[in-house]
Amino acid sequence: MNQMNASGWKPGTPVPADRDVEFPTVTGNKALMLEERLLFELGTRETCGVDLPEPDTDAPNRLGKFARRKAMELPGLSEPETVRHYTRLSRQNYAIDLGLFPLGSCTMKHNPRLNEKVARMPGFADVHPLQPVDTIKGALGVIDELSHWLIELTGMSAVAMSPKAGAHGELCGILCIRAALEARGDARKVVLVPESAHGTNPATAAFAGYEVEDIPAGKDGRVDLEALKARLGPDVAGVMITNPNTCGLFERDMKAISDAVHEAGGLVYCDGANFNAIMGRVRPGDLGVDAMHINLHKTFSTPHGGGGPGSGPVVLSEALAPFAPLPFVVKDAQSGELQLVEEENVGDAFPVSFGRMTAFHGQMGMFTRALTYILSHGADGLRQASGDAVLNANYLLRSLDDVLDAPFGEAGHCMHEALFSDDGFAEGMSTLDVAKGLIDEGFHPMTMYFPLVVHGAMLVEPTETESKAVLDQFVTAMRSLAQRAKDGDETLKSAPHHAPRARLDEAQAARKPVLVWQEAEEAEEA
Amino acid sequence: MRYLPLTDPDRGAMLEKIGAASVDALFADVPASHYLDGPVKGLPLHASEMAVEKHMRQLSKQNLAAADAAFFCGAGAYRHHVPATVDHIIQRGEFLTAYTPYQPEIAQGTLQMLFEFQTQVARLYGCAVANASMYDGSTACWEAIVMAARLTKRNRILIGGGVHPHYVSVAQTMARFTPGHVDYELPVLASDAGEDALIARMDEDTSCVVVQYPDIMGRIPDLQRIADAAHEKGALVIAVNTEPVALGALEAPGNLGADIVVGEGQSIGVGLQFGGPYLGLFAITNPKHVRQMPGRLCGETRDADGKRGFVLTLSTREQHIRREKATSNICTNSGLCALAFSVHMTLLGEKGLTALAAENHRLACLAADRLEKVPGAKVLNDTFFNEFTLVLDTETRPLVRDLAARGVLAGVSLGRLFPDGDGRENGLLVTITETNTEDDIETLAKALEGALGEGEAA
Numbered sequence: 008m009n010q011m012n013a014s015g016w017k018p019g020t021p022v023p024a025d026r027d028v029e030f031p032t033v034t035g036n037k038a039l040m041l042e043e044r045l046l047f048e049l050g051t052r053e054t055c056g057v058d059l060p061e062p063d064t065d066a067p068n069r070l071g072k073f074a075r076r077k078a079m080e081l082p083g084l085s086e087p088e089t090v091r092h093y094t095r096l097s098r099q100n101y102a103i104d105l106g107l108f109p110l111g112s113c114t115m116k117h118n119p120r121l122n123e124k125v126a127r128m129p130g131f132a133d134v135h136p137l138q139p140v141d142t143i144k145g146a147l148g149v150i151d152e153l154s155h156w157l158i159e160l161t162g163m164s165a166v167a168m169s170p171k172a173g174a175h176g177e178l179c180g181i182l183c184i185r186a187a188l189e190a191r192g193d194a195r196k197v198v199l200v201p202e203s204a205h206g207t208n209p210a211t212a213a214f215a216g217y218e219v220e221d222i223p224a225g226k227d228g229r230v231d232l233e234a235l236k237a238r239l240g241p242d243v244a245g246v247m248i249t250n251p252n253t254c255g256l257f258e259r260d261m262k263a264i265s266d267a268v269h270e271a272g273g274l275v276y277c278d279g280a281n282f283n284a285i286m287g288r289v290r291p292g293d294l295g296v297d298a299m300h301i302n303l304h305k306t307f308s309t310p311h312g313g314g315g316p317g318s319g320p321v322v323l324s325e326a327l328a329p330f331a332p333l334p335f336v337v338k339d340a341q342s343g344e345l346q347l348v349e350e351e352n353v354g355d356a357f358p359v360s361f362g363r364m365t366a367f368h369g370q371m372g373m374f375t376r377a378l379t380y381i382l383s384h385g386a387d388g389l390r391q392a393s394g395d396a397v398l399n400a401n402y403l404l405r406s407l408d409d410v411l412d413a414p415f416g417e418a419g420h421c422m423h424e425a426l427f428s429d430d431g432f433a434e435g436m437s438t439l440d441v442a443k444g445l446i447d448e449g450f451h452p453m454t455m456y457f458p459l460v461v462h463g464a465m466l467v468e469p470t471e472t473e474s475k476a477v478l479d480q481f482v483t484a485m486r487s488l489a490q491r492a493k494d495g496d497e498t499l500k501s502a503p504h505h506a507p508r509a510r511l512d513e514a515q516a517a518r519k520p521v522l523v524w525q526e527a528e529e530a531e532e533a
Numbered sequence: 534m535r536y537l538p539l540t541d542p543d544r545g546a547m548l549e550k551i552g553a554a555s556v557d558a559l560f561a562d563v564p565a566s567h568y569l570d571g572p573v574k575g576l577p578l579h580a581s582e583m584a585v586e587k588h589m590r591q592l593s594k595q596n597l598a599a600a601d602a603a604f605f606c607g608a609g610a611y612r613h614h615v616p617a618t619v620d621h622i623i624q625r626g627e628f629l630t631a632y633t634p635y636q637p638e639i640a641q642g643t644l645q646m647l648f649e650f651q652t653q654v655a656r657l658y659g660c661a662v663a664n665a666s667m668y669d670g671s672t673a674c675w676e677a678i679v680m681a682a683r684l685t686k687r688n689r690i691l692i693g694g695g696v697h698p699h700y701v702s703v704a705q706t707m708a709r710f711t712p713g714h715v716d717y718e719l720p721v722l723a724s725d726a727g728e729d730a731l732i733a734r735m736d737e738d739t740s741c742v743v744v745q746y747p748d749i750m751g752r753i754p755d756l757q758r759i760a761d762a763a764h765e766k767g768a769l770v771i772a773v774n775t776e777p778v779a780l781g782a783l784e785a786p787g788n789l790g791a792d793i794v795v796g797e798g799q800s801i802g803v804g805l806q807f808g809g810p811y812l813g814l815f816a817i818t819n820p821k822h823v824r825q826m827p828g829r830l831c832g833e834t835r836d837a838d839g840k841r842g843f844v845l846t847l848s849t850r851e852q853h854i855r856r857e858k859a860t861s862n863i864c865t866n867s868g869l870c871a872l873a874f875s876v877h878m879t880l881l882g883e884k885g886l887t888a889l890a891a892e893n894h895r896l897a898c899l900a901a902d903r904l905e906k907v908p909g910a911k912v913l914n915d916t917f918f919n920e921f922t923l924v925l926d927t928e929t930r931p932l933v934r935d936l937a938a939r940g941v942l943a944g945v946s947l948g949r950l951f952p953d954g955d956g957r958e959n960g961l962l963v964t965i966t967e968t969n970t971e972d973d974i975e976t977l978a979k980a981l982e983g984a985l986g987e988g989e990a991a
Contacts, residue, residue: 015835028838035840046649046879055888056880057616059967062891068782069898071916073753075784079656083882086618093646093876097627100642104626117536118630121582126806127620130593135606136808137945138597139937145595146807152592159573171668171809174852174864185710210852210862216710219857257562287573289563312623312869313643314633314829316668316810332706350702351952362706366609366671366699366797367808379589385579386572388534394556395539401559402547420551420559446639451632457853474538475547501837506638509837513637516834516846520823522662523652524833 014521018042040507043095047524050082056089099507100313101451107477109403111424111454111466112205112253114283114305119383122308122376131375136367140347146371147345150336153378157301157322160389161282162292165328167321167335169369173280176300176319177211177247179332179364183298183323184245184274185215186330186361193272195244201230203254203458208247208278217244224460228254228415228426232263239271245297249278251285253458254415255400255424255466265295274298274326282306283470284397284423287390297324303370307377318373333363395471396423399478403467406482410489414461423470429463433495438463441488443510446503448484534579599805599942603976607920607964608749608945609670609697609775610808611800613889614968619802619876623869633829633865637844638836643868644843647831650875657777657878657886658794659785660816665829665845666866667813670797671700674743674773675707676815676827676861677793681741681769683825683860688713689738693731693759694720695748696773698950704743713740722924722947722956724915726754732762739768741793746772746786747779749950751917751962760790769793777801777814778966779918781890787818794818802877803870812870824850827861889967893919897965900974904963907978909985913960920964922947925985929961932984941980 016022019042022035035042068074084092101108108115126132130145140147154166167183170176181198188195198212201222209219222238225231230248246268250258258264265275277291277299283306291299303309303318311317323331334349346352353360384392397420404425408416412430415421429438442452442465454466469478491499503509539547544556553559560568572578580588599612606612623629627642634640634647647665654663667673678690690713692701701717708715716734721727726748735742742763747753760770772786774796780786786794798812799805815828823830824847832846852859881889897919901912904923913922925932929946936943947960965974 014833014841015839017841043645045645047652050879050882052883055882055885056618057885057889059885059888060892062888063895066891066895067898068894069901069914069917070782070894071753073756073783073916075780075782077659077784077788079780079785079883079886081653081656081878081881081883081886083885084879086616086880089618089876089879090622092879093622093628093872094625096642096645097622097625098642099639099645100627100631101636101639102627103630108630108632110632113632115630115632119536121586123624123629125586125589125593128590128593129598129600130590130596132804132806133598133600133612134596134807135599135604135612135805135942136610137606137608137949138942139934141934142597142602142937142942143807145592148592148595156573156576159575171672172863172865174862175668175672178862182706182710205864206851206853206856206859207862207864209857210855210859213857213859214862257560259562259564262564262567285560285563288560288569289567290569293567310629310869311632313628313631313640313646313872314665314868315865316867316870317865318810333702349949350698351949362709363699363702364672364706365669365703365809366697367669367811370809371807372810375589379585381576382580382585382588383536383582384534386576388537388579389576390572391534391537394559395537395544397559398539398544398547398551398556401551401553405551420553420561422562442636443638446636451639452636472536472538475543503638507641508638508840508842511637511836511842511844512834513844513846516832516844517849520830520846521833522648522823522830522846523655524648 019044019048041095043092045524046092047082049092050084052082054083054085056084056086106449107473107481108451109453109467109469111468112280114468114470116308116470117472118308118310119380122379125379126372126375144345147336147347149374149378151338151345153374156381157320160286161299161322162290163322164325165323165331167323167331169332169365170300170319170321171365171370172315172317173300173302173319174207174211175364176321177207178214179321180276180298180300181211181215182361183327183330184276187274187327188244190359195242197243199238199243199246201248203252203460204247204249205253205278205280212247227418228256229258230264232260235264236267239267239273241272243271243273245274245276247276247278249281251281251422255421255426256415257422261294269295280305281423284393286393288393292324297327303373303377308380309373309376316370318370329359330361333360334368392471399469399471399473400425402478403469407485410486424466424468426461427465428461432492436492436495438465440499440502441492443502444488444499445484447505450481450484603941603973605944605963605977606942608950608962609797610805611776611964611966612805612968613778613800613966615802615804615877616880618880619873622876623873628872629869634845637842641842644831646872646875648833648843650871651831653875653878654814655816657780658816659787660794660818661820662823663816664826665831666871667815667828668867669809669811669813670775670795671703673795673813673815674700675704677771677795678704678741680793680825680827681771682713684822685740685769687738687740689740690715691734691739692717692743693745694718694727695750695752695754696743696745697749697775700773719951719953720750722913722960724913726752728755728759731759735763735766735768737766739766741769741771743771743773746774747918750913750922751920752914753783753916756786756789756791771795778890778893781886782894782918792818798874802873810867810870812867812874825860828863829866892967896969899971900963900965903974903978907981907985910981919966920962923961923963925959925961928958935984936980939980941977943977943980
């Protein structure tokens with residue numbers, strides 16, 4: 008562990024003169040493309056970018072015998088060095104702000120800056136989660152108002168707001184299902200998940216103590232209703248279905264699936280990752296869904312932040328609403344006052360709440376952003392957003408299906424994402440090569456090799472916040488790359504050529520993991 | 534609508550290319566009986582930036598912001614000064630609007646930051662390896678319990694009374710759905726952290742012992758002693774820390790026998806935000822256990838040109854590869870909060886964190902000495918860092934509410950955290966950070982004197 012990798016040339020050291028590089032520089036920098044050393048190679052333990060009083064080491068303390076003896080070895084930087092370090096790092100990232108980010112199933116839409124401004128209002132940002140209720144009426148108001156619109160948009164009965172991300176929301180929904188089944192004395196063991204599901208679905212069901220079984224897909228890329236019906240029985244707790252599904256298709260039989268599951272005594276979980284496609288146009292509650300998480304960081308535009316934080320509220324049917332986890336906000340029927348229900352007052356009114364999934368109240372910072380988004384769009388804007396998302400995806404599908412294989416293209420329109428396979432590429436050329444080629448063309452790659460049911464899958468989700476001009480430029484790039492993949496263009500195998508780094512050796516990273524920085528000498532001894 | 538770039542002529546041209554008559558026609562797979570033909574019920578039409586901002590500002594004003602009060606709340610969420618640089622950096626679009634770094638060639642910014650973050654957390658905690666963060670402290674704590682069960686193949690989860698009750702509640706909830714069972718006893722209102730009682734409950738079935746350091750009443754438990762006893766029984770020790778600034782003054786849990794150290798990182802770089810988003814920290818002392826860790830990990834490697842670079846690694850532990858056999862269902866981290874933490878920690882460095890911790894502790898000592906002089910109040914703790922329990926001769930919940938109405942957020946009532954009484958209802962957890970002044974402390978003391986005096990007069 009933590010052995011020194013032969014990790015190659017490091018920023019801050021001279022580039023060896025013998026390297027085969029066009030127009031070499033000694034620093035490794037290329038004008039605006041600036042290499043940056045690690046914090047641990049830049050900072051010192053004595054440097055500090057914050058002005059604080061000098062500690063009085065002789066002052067009496069109340070730390071008992073636990074005062075720190077060992078140094079932490081945490082380097083610091085002054086403020087200008089800090090700003091430069093992170094600014095240089097930031098420029099090695101692709102981002103929505105720079106261009107199209109068509110990651111299928113991730114919904115990388117524009118993040119409105121008003122949302123950021125609102126989340127930073129002191130009344131939201133500078134409020135403690137355990138302040139007395141009289142001092143947080145506005146926070147409860149945000150939760151109540153956002154809950155109302157989420158319920159209205161999905162046609163459900165209630166919403167659990169505390170889950171911290173999509174997968175946490177899935178877990179919340181599945182635990183509601185399990186609690187409801189246990190409450191009726193009907194412990195069931197199996198959850199059915201389509202092969203095309205996100206990996207989180209089977210992992211969630213397993214984390215909640217269920218056995219997971221696959222449901223096969225039909226030839227049209229949708230759940231095979233007859234196969235599903237045949238598997239239902241008294242051991243099946245429920246199904247987890249993504250709709251629109253991960254092939255970018257609407258599950259036409261959703262209502263029939265729900266009815267069949269309910270008839271067999273099970274409950275229906277819907278993965279709401281793709282809700283952006285149907286927002287304002289169809290309500291999962293009308294299709295018999297019992298629980299669905301909503302990724303506020305997808306559909307409602309809260310920023311992805313380089314991998315979180317997310318937010319995953321779960322809408323619940325009438326059957327599951329009583330089992331929702333703490334805390335939640337309720338409105339007093341008479342006074343209209345908002346009340347916060349926690350462990351201390353859950354008492355008799357909500358006897359079957361299944362417990363608590365996280366400290367405090369969930370992702371308040373995301374609630375303010377999502378509510379701002381909903382109010383900005385309004386009833387007409389939300390409907391237009393899902394319409395434009397689907398329009399953009401279909402435009403890409405029909406602009407590329409003559410040069411790329413679209414496995415379900417014949418079947419009709421797609422929803423918010425277009426799916427292609429690697430069928431027709433020359434021997435040795437892969438989806439990965441096309442993706443890395445896209446990087447050189449200035450686009451973030453699409454989702455690769457997912458869903459698993461399509462060979463060499465390329466799942467393209469443009470979202471509604473892209474203009475036609477951007478899509479046309481993307482089409483031009485993709486058509487060129489498709490041709491190069493069919494022609495077996497070897498230069499594509501070594502792409503990207505213009506990114507801050509060439510292809511990285513992921514196998515080496517996993518074989519000899521180096522997960523923290525160590526001084527070279529220390530590392531050699533280890 | 535200002536966020537939607539397509540024009541009607543664009544839409545027309547695109548529909549023509551697709552061969553569809555209208556946008557509605559693209560939804561042909563939705564059964565007509567369930568297709569909504571009008572706008573969402575009750576929701577107004579789209580609104581300008583100005584109008585929405587005004588509405589949201591009105592909501593925000595119904596909250597009492599910490600800056601507008603004399604403020605002493607803690608209990609797992611702390612108010613520290615966050616340097617202006619932190620918010621500037623996390624609002625750079627290249628960080629804010631990037632995705633999980635699955636395409637490492639164009640995500641080295643996020644990846645190098647995560648590698649640095651992992652190293653900072655490992656060093657702060659005295660551990661060998663840290664992951665790229667979890668949702669928050671409470672969920673990190675449960676994930677640690679699950680990891681310990683995988684390693685020990687035992688099911689008894691022993692949770693010390695000093696652990697934050699929300700964290701306990703999460704563990705109890707989650708354990709209901711797994712083979713694990715939680716053994717937890719409520720904390721006793723005493724000056725010591727209950728080490729003897731906890732050690733007495735350890736046995737050969739115990740998978741892990743969960744200890745908060747400093748604990749929910751601000752006391753500092755003898756972690757080394759607990760760890761030695763737990764290891765004797767073959768159990769793993771999970772140390773929970775909710776206030777990372779404390780580790781600028783206290784020995785790191787990893788240096789005191791903890792096997793897994795988890796905690797809340799919000800104090801450093803991330804504001805209060807009414808409880809979220811926050812930042813779960815997760816680290817281990819034995820690097821051999823890394824393949825049992827949950828969550829994302831960033832590792833060093835090299836690129837095809839021989840340059841150092843970073844990638845997400847060991848993903849065979851994770852749900853997108855392992856599906857139902859994954860170490861966790863977690864699919865995200867708290868990336869932007871990890872960045873905020875890392876930037877703030879970089880500004881501080883060892884020197885700054887030490888000075889920040891010293892200032893917190895100095896003020897907390899002043900406050901304890903002053904509040905001890907309030908008639909009817911006494912400080913419970915022998916040891917503390919920046920929060921301690923004040924025991925009053927009356928129930929503190931109504932008192933906290935009354936003082937809030939007068940602009941003093943006096944702390945967190947133990948009666949709210951532990952609704953079961955047993956004397957705890959008279960406890961008030963008071964937290965002091967560098968954001969408090971000596972005048973604030975006097976304000977609190979006077980407010981308490983006034984309120985307790987009124988009680989006596991009545």
